[in-house]
Amino acid sequence: MRSGTIARALVLASLAPPLAGPGAERVVRDSSTAGPATVSVFVGTRRATPLAPALAGYNVALMGVALTYTDRDLAAAARRLSPGWLRYPAGTRGEAFDWRTGRSHQAWVDAVTGTVGPADRPFFRDMLQSALVALEAKGGERVDDAAAFARAAGARGLVVCVNVYSDTPASAGDFAGYARAHDIRVLAWELGNEPYFNRRRFATGAAYAAAMRPFAEAIRRADPTATVAVSMSDAGFQDHAWDDALGAFRPRYWDAVVYHHYPTVSGAPARMMAALNGVLADNTSAYVEREVRPRFGAMPVMITESGPQDGPAPGMSGTLYGGIWSAEYALRVSGLPQVTRFGVHQLVGPAGVVGGEATGVSARRGALTTSAQGAAYAVAASAINSASGVYATHVEGGGTVRRDGDHGADMAMPAVYAQAYRRRDGDAVVVTNKGPRAEVLALVVDGRAVASSLRVLTVTGPSPTASNRPGRERVTATTSVASRTVRIPPYAVVEIVWGAARGIDKTR
Structure with a gap:
């Protein structure tokens, strides 16, 4: 897949309100290239599994x-x-x-x-x-x-x-x-x-x-x-x-x-x-x-x-x-x-x-x-x-992290996990990265790479053990707009929204 660029970021009014108090949500103003995809998330939107309200x-x-x-x-x-x-x-x-x-x-x-x-x-x-x-x-x-x-x-x-x-x-x-x-x-x-x-x-x-x-x-x-x-x-x-x-x-x-x-x-x-x-x-x-x-x-x-x-x-x-x-x-x-x-x-x-x-x-x-x-x-x-519903979602590629297995065995599992959802204000996929390596994510919906603008909300910090206290918020939220690929920082939770304005044309 072709690499994309991170567009000039802006505050997105339709995203969630600030997550860590006044001033904690920052606007990313970075137009650097995200680079070739290292992980792909595949979403099928033709059917959605019912989701309990307010889960x-x-x-x-x-x-x-x-x-x-x-x-x-x-x-x-x-x-x-x-x-x-x-x-x-x-x-x-x-x-x-x-x-x-x-x-x-x-x-x-x-x-x-x-x-x-x-x-x-x-x-x-x-x-x-x-x-x-x-x-x-x-x-x-x-x-x-x-x-x-x-x-x-x-x-x-x-x-x-x-x-x-x-x-x-x-x-x-x-x-x-x-x-x-x-x-x-x-x-x-x-x-x-x-x-x-x-x-x-x-x-x-x-x-x-x-x-x-x-x-x-x-x-x-x-x-x-x-x-x-x-x-x-x-x-x-x-x-x-x-x-x-x-x-x-x-x-x-x-x-x-x-x-x-x-x-x-x-x-x-x-x-x-x-x-x-x-x-x-x-x-x-x-x-x-x-x-x-x-x-x-x-x-x-x-x-x-x-x-x-x-x-x-x-x-x-x-x-x-x-x-x-x-x-x-x-x-x-x-x-x-x-x-x-x-x-x-x-x-x-x-x-x-x-x-x-x-x-x-x-x-x-x-x-x-x-x-x-x-x-x-x-x-x-x-x-x-x-x-209102959960889409079939699977991840390919990306790094791995340590995990305990049966009887304490040291094993590995994918660092990146993703789940996509049907929503009125734009379908969304939430991605977690449990590992120390940044990833570049490509989103594929119903077999086609999403090339339209992607609204991105990212929460991350300097280390997995980072914590917040009043006046010293080290883990903060940023909003941005991306095209084609999205950078997933180490140790992060990222929401990616697509098709908010018109929805994706599912007939093509």
């Missing part, structure tokens, strides 16, 4: 930070992340939460802590106790405010994680009735957060499923249209016995299954990136096909928490690579029609908005900006959430 979102969990749902600056910062949905009120922190008051109760904190094994008990107690103190200081976190925040952030609605540990089925039914009566859009009701940690209460997946049935029935009595979901084990440390028992339980009174995914990673960044690359290859869409479908068939799947880290350990959270990983995870599962939600943990902190993490009762936040991980993930989230 990509965030777990919120404001209980641990000195911010509230009524903070307009936070809502504006969240909007730049392009969330399709937000999870309320939290995960673990919500296990002693009373939705009626927006607060926790000390007796509930004590009761829940007693159901956790001795090894995990200090962690759970500290998290629940700190949430109680923060909620008291902030005057509670009410669902009305969360719903208004979701609307201001551009989200389609809420995924509600129900407190099944210290609250009651009757209360859950009242919650669903309140939401329906007050036009609060609840996309799904997740029955409990990570119940496999509370083995004194839920000894097996079957025991958990039996205990959740009264909650589901109460919710459905209040709202017959409600979507109710039960929890598989964490994909990062799967409990096959739990998942088998849940899959065998009858009757299946639920509508969807939920799981979280925190891979077990440690060591130097290169070691963690190899492990996380292996997760992308073997345990994203392949996990659904291998572990969910044999147990639950085509039942909808929601991944409501994920991150490039091992639970509370930092891993690659907050880094440019962490954002590339989150973006590619979302791209991979978006191609499966049964996956209806994918979410990153969490909105405020290294994975989303930074500058508001202070946790003291009287702490005051400083300026807010988009984290490196959030900036990269937002490219994928924006494309996915504005799309």
Whole structure:
């Protein structure tokens, strides 16, 4: 293929808003030649696989930070992340939460802590106790405010994680009735957060499923249209016995299954990136096909928490690579029609908005900006959430990166991944580059190289471990226009839009 040139760049009004705060989106003014293509992306647009609306979102969990749902600056910062949905009120922190008051109760904190094994008990107690103190200081976190925040952030609605540990089925039914009566859009009701940690209460997946049935029935009595979901084990440390028992339980009174995914990673960044690359290859869409479908068939799947880290350990959270990983995870599962939600943990902190993490009762936040991980993930989230379908896409050429294989074997995988989408304002392909080598990409649509102008949005930075903080944004977004080929920097997420004005003539 003939090489192309990067045209003089300009700001594109139809692209996503700035991803990392004021001044962070730069205009590229480089007319240098991109050079011959080193990687080709092939897209077939004659058929599109249906895509769940607003698939990509965030777990919120404001209980641990000195911010509230009524903070307009936070809502504006969240909007730049392009969330399709937000999870309320939290995960673990919500296990002693009373939705009626927006607060926790000390007796509930004590009761829940007693159901956790001795090894995990200090962690759970500290998290629940700190949430109680923060909620008291902030005057509670009410669902009305969360719903208004979701609307201001551009989200389609809420995924509600129900407190099944210290609250009651009757209360859950009242919650669903309140939401329906007050036009609060609840996309799904997740029955409990990570119940496999509370083995004194839920000894097996079957025991958990039996205990959740009264909650589901109460919710459905209040709202017959409600979507109710039960929890598989964490994909990062799967409990096959739990998942088998849940899959065998009858009757299946639920509508969807939920799981979280925190891979077990440690060591130097290169070691963690190899492990996380292996997760992308073997345990994203392949996990659904291998572990969910044999147990639950085509039942909808929601991944409501994920991150490039091992639970509370930092891993690659907050880094440019962490954002590339989150973006590619979302791209991979978006191609499966049964996956209806994918979410990153969490909105405020290294994975989303930074500058508001202070946790003291009287702490005051400083300026807010988009984290490196959030900036990269937002490219994928924006494309996915504005799309109506997924096109068949495959990649040829490009470099390779290290990845872990079976039993820790050191292997290689393509550095570049791509997924294309049908959209009203121009079809788009999102490309990730997990490697240290820049690539020159040629786009081939329905067998023909695209020679028209391409609108390009790129998020990259100086290294895979680069992170952002207010006043020092090292991972930023740039917009440009390219012709024929597009330069893909090392460690980057790139959106390429074509045919925005007239669409591609698919009859030729």
